[in-house]
Amino acid sequence: MKRLFKIVLAFIGVMVITAIITILVDSQKTSYLHVNKNEPTFNDSYLITNANIIPMHKDTVLKNKMVHIKKGIITKIADTINVDNVKIFSANNKYLMPGLIDMHVHVWDKYELGLYLANGVTTVRNLWGMPMHMRIKNDIVNNAIFSPLFFTTGPKLTGSEFIGDDNLNLTSPNEAKKKVISYKNRGYDFIKTYYGLDKNIFDAVIEQAEISGMDIVAHPSQKVPFSYHLHPQIKSIEHAEEIVQQPLQFKLDTVKLKPIINSISISKHTSYCPTITVFNNIYQMMINDSILDSESLNYINPLIRKVDSKNQFNRWFNAKQNDSTVVSRIKNQHDFHLTIVKKLHEAGVNIICGTDAGIGVTVPGFSIHKELKFYKEAGLTNYEVLKTATANVSTTHKIMKALGTIEEGKIANLLVLDNNPLISLSTLENPTYVFIKGRKLNRATLKRFKEKAKGRKNLMASALRYLENLILKK
Template structure:
């Protein structure tokens, strides 16, 4: 009996030590991201300004409004005019710079708060997280309560898959009633959208669509190979993800131009869904194949350490092994990327609505920085600078009704804005280092943005990231 009591006491002590350790880890992580708290940022405390001598790129039309004033009050654009008289307001002389809407990345994977600063530093003022976890609901609450400086944050539910698609990161649905219960639960818990993934059979997918409509939740679809690709052109599905899945599903892993024509025709018949190509994340497979030192590169220093240690390394080893076994894989991946560009060209010819998504946060696709690489691919596919910029502004904002208050510079819109040195309609690269970012009217200068990058570089939060993932497995699985 005494031995049992000693064992139980020992177990209790271990559990106590573990709990104390977890509390300390969480506390240290929270302290490390204090630089994002609104109360700790002097310039971000005010959200009312009068910007003068500024050239406005409104993005609701292909034009420049030259030498205007823009009045921001309580984070909202109140007026745009040649002359605005407002008393007791902070004035920002833009010195003939250009004011654009903040960028929106519609396909990201968030792992920690540090990444929020990386997005802002690169001009991304709104993000749509497409792999929902409990941590994201807390993060969303912090953002909505204006406790931290962050892009406006939206998140889907966890990924819903069919019964055959295994993996600890997926939720296998086995029947329609299970699917409906999940949608109802996600709505109640505060997820913004439903994320559908591989392996969903038609009966289960139909149940998701039916309940999503009842629950007033938009669906974001990573195409399921268990239904025809055209099945995803449904009014409840607001965006379809990934150019690569066009090749992997309706084209059956071939670069078949005749089959592609059929897919293009299906897109032409439907105007319900936007399309998020995520060209960067696939191109990064090619980058891994041609750069044996990519995991040690400077840009990978901005990746979450858990993802770098697990996902980035696994992806790199997978493709390195594939190259060792068959050197032709390098050219094959490059050809498929080039075919993705062709897909975008063909879809652009029929006026498909593109929304910019990067799939940042997985593999070697870096949060924030990757959006500018994505832009370059759209440009290569034949979009004008204005059309490219639309993918991450007005087009993105129209995808979901809860995002309609951003994406353009108009009276009544949220003041998510970038102040940049030159005209982005002539040179998109000027978007890479905005001199000032306004997030809900709060002003972040370049020095502050550079500090966000510095804080996120080589961060030491592997354990807390692992704990959050374990939480996801316990709560959602």
């Protein structure tokens, strides 16, 4: 028996060592994101000259301006700025605008951080918190890696009914309060409430979140009325599809939609994050039987591609085999989501851009350009579209108020673009430079970030990190 025990112990030891080595090797492969502060190219202070500024707090272009960035913060904007001992960067009459913000993502590895930057996304709000995300946050806070600013919820909170191991099941109001306190202490930024949360537990989460000073991001729960999600502590509601699936009960009825939109607009503290792209990708999976082999999916984490992408494709492939009308129903619902966006905008609701990137076939970084095009299709002007991914965010969460516009005192997350995005949104897809907290990345570096993420082989490392989450999320 002792010999057997020693063998088991030795086996466990080998497995632990193998896991550690796997994680370390994968971490080393993302060393291209590391910031070497000893290099002469490292700088978070610049004087930008010859810039056509799109400030995003108003619909205008400020021609031929200078911007002084000191230690990652915009300190002055003027026609002429005289300052000594600072690196000068000429924008060469290109366009300078705030970096894009994706308010609904699921990050699976550091490779994705480079993908976001390469697509002009300088801030993300991660809505599926895990232990690995706290390590990422720590690296970013310490300026150890090039990355978008990173905000994250804790694990998704749901009720006692098991709906997947990716959620944390709460069984009592007391437990719910303890989890909110725990997530606050661990350093998570927000609380995410999810499908299946009943009234008593939901009340406890809201009460404790208010005491702990944590904003709530709500994926609507079907166990409470939709209007329940308009509580002042809930700062954003996710997914246009949830309006269709819950209060409208799948009826694409604009008459019944109107009072729902009105109720959201009256709630001035609540932003709406439509995530049009992720639902549209259901339609894309049903009309393209080869989508899993598409080049774009090489940018998705291999564990997600092998499990979630495949499972989602199979689900909808089988659905259309069993009922040929499901394809048109999904397309019609997608079109109705555009109507929802249009009505939300007309009612004055603060719309924030989110894509649900990182799951299914929704590719991190690239997806934001698709999302913005859908808002344009819904009838928003280019300026109004851009606001959803910039200025609108600064009014959603207090901890993000220093983002989204080019103004003195704001964080220097900036894009340098060849053309005016107020005329052509497509120019956002290939920024010439990206400034992240005042640090400049050129197009060659951004291209390298894409290349490094494409076809990466970190399935096992990703599986180990997810296993860590299953063990520690309690």
